[in-house]
Amino acid sequence: MTLTDTAPAVMRPHAEDVYAHELALLAEQDDRPRPPGWRLSPQAVVTYLLGDGDRITPKYIGARRLMEVAVATLATDRSLLLIGVPGTAKTWVSEHLAAAVSGDSTLLVQGTAGTPEEAVRYGWNYAKLLAEGPSPAAVVPSPMMRAMETGAVARVEELTRIPSDVQDTLITILSEKTLPIPELGTEVQAAKGFTVIATANDRDRGVNELSSALRRRFNTVVLPVPGSVDEEVEIVSRRVASLGRALEIPAVEDTATEIRRVVTVFRELRDGVTTDGRTKVKTPSGTMSVAEAISVVTAGMTLAAHFGDGVLRPADVAAGIRGAVVRDPAADGPVWREYLETVARERDDWHDFYTAAREQG
Structure with missing residues (x-):
């Protein structure tokens, strides 16, 4: 042997x-x-x-x-x-x-x-x-x-x-x-x-x-950051799928919506402006990198697979996003709360995410 x-x-x-x-x-x-x-x-x-x-x-x-x-x-x-x-x-x-x-x-x-x-x-x-x-x-x-x-x-x-x-x-x-x-x-x-x-x-x-x-x-x-939301979504999706196979995470459904949401949050906080260019937002002290987005989604998939119903939902990624944003509670906490109130709360299809994020503190 x-x-x-x-x-x-x-x-x-x-x-x-x-x-x-x-x-x-x-x-x-x-x-x-x-x-x-x-x-x-x-x-x-x-x-x-x-x-x-x-x-x-x-x-x-x-x-x-x-x-x-x-x-x-x-x-x-x-x-x-x-x-x-x-x-x-x-x-x-x-x-x-x-x-x-x-x-x-x-x-x-x-x-x-x-x-x-x-x-x-x-x-x-x-x-x-x-x-x-x-x-x-x-x-x-x-x-x-x-x-x-x-x-x-x-x-x-x-x-x-x-x-x-x-x-x-x-x-x-x-x-x-x-x-x-x-x-x-x-x-x-x-x-x-x-x-x-x-x-x-x-x-x-x-x-x-x-x-x-x-x-x-x-x-x-x-090497530049991804040029568009779609490009970044594709990168995150491919890497998350690869990691999921390597870690043998049970299959999780409906990941596309939350991956796009995570990428959108990261890009807006990184760029200091919403994707439509209408609202300026404060940027946190962290890098809000693609690698961190991949980590947040992978952790969310693990939560959904082992502690949820096998569907990736806003609550599964909310805690991970907050952890990536709020590195320094004194400096980043207000940035995150302001983003939730001025951006997430105003989007009709983000109500579940806004509620889950607020519950995280």
């Missing part, structure tokens, strides 16, 4: 596992030139991301040109930096790009204020280091090093969260495509196919700004 036979089902499979059949189908039909080390041609990678209206499902809903620029960047010697506000699918796009290009989205460096230099370069097995001294066997490769050795895509999440001195360890890697190991008097040279996809949050400006030297090594693509 193998480990696979006994291991429990994972909560969130990697993109290359979930969409293995689509990647295999594209590879089989792909007759265009492929850059060295790539599993698919650039054209096929874009098709994988945007879908083909038939057997390939869309992973990103937005401008095709943005994805073409992103994929074309990866086919050059420059790395890709995806920038956007929270919820613009930066992580989602980087994962699927890595899955389509190199078949492995797991070579990930997670950026935080405590990310050490070893996470980008390499570390040491100290037991072997003490016993044998510096040797190749004592080196603990980082995801970046493994990507260089195998000619794969390395991902760096939240680049501007990483301390500046650690960020700068990327400069030689990105410019020279080498990773020196001075202790061994050697270096790792990147195999063909190696590249880096980094993400950064617009809201993190001023945290750890990228140096001009590092920024020059990236081609930047800005």
Whole structure:
């Protein structure tokens, strides 16, 4: 019996596992030139991301040109930096790009204020280091090093969260495509196919700004918020359906109305004006991102499935919306109450939602 036979089902499979059949189908039909080390041609990678209206499902809903620029960047010697506000699918796009290009989205460096230099370069097995001294066997490769050795895509999440001195360890890697190991008097040279996809949050400006030297090594693509209510509704609907299947949430009916309502509330509070442009509203301190809308709807579906009648109703999403809006009770509480009284209360088909939201406090 193998480990696979006994291991429990994972909560969130990697993109290359979930969409293995689509990647295999594209590879089989792909007759265009492929850059060295790539599993698919650039054209096929874009098709994988945007879908083909038939057997390939869309992973990103937005401008095709943005994805073409992103994929074309990866086919050059420059790395890709995806920038956007929270919820613009930066992580989602980087994962699927890595899955389509190199078949492995797991070579990930997670950026935080405590990310050490070893996470980008390499570390040491100290037991072997003490016993044998510096040797190749004592080196603990980082995801970046493994990507260089195998000619794969390395991902760096939240680049501007990483301390500046650690960020700068990327400069030689990105410019020279080498990773020196001075202790061994050697270096790792990147195999063909190696590249880096980094993400950064617009809201993190001023945290750890990228140096001009590092920024020059990236081609930047800005991922915008969805351009319309319909586009955002489609994004939320697809992601909620995917999460529902992954979490095995029992089927819930009539989700479309509440998904559109959640998206409408989020967009109006984010934009500071109602969708018809007639009423200005105050904006809360939170981001009101697409990712948060997906979370609210998923939680509402869980309530409807396990504690309701299997139909997604206003009461199932009201508490989640309030929680997303009111991050700071003193500042955001009045914003939410004013929205309910001046906007939600005045809409004829929102009476159930208004009542449920008022009951939440």
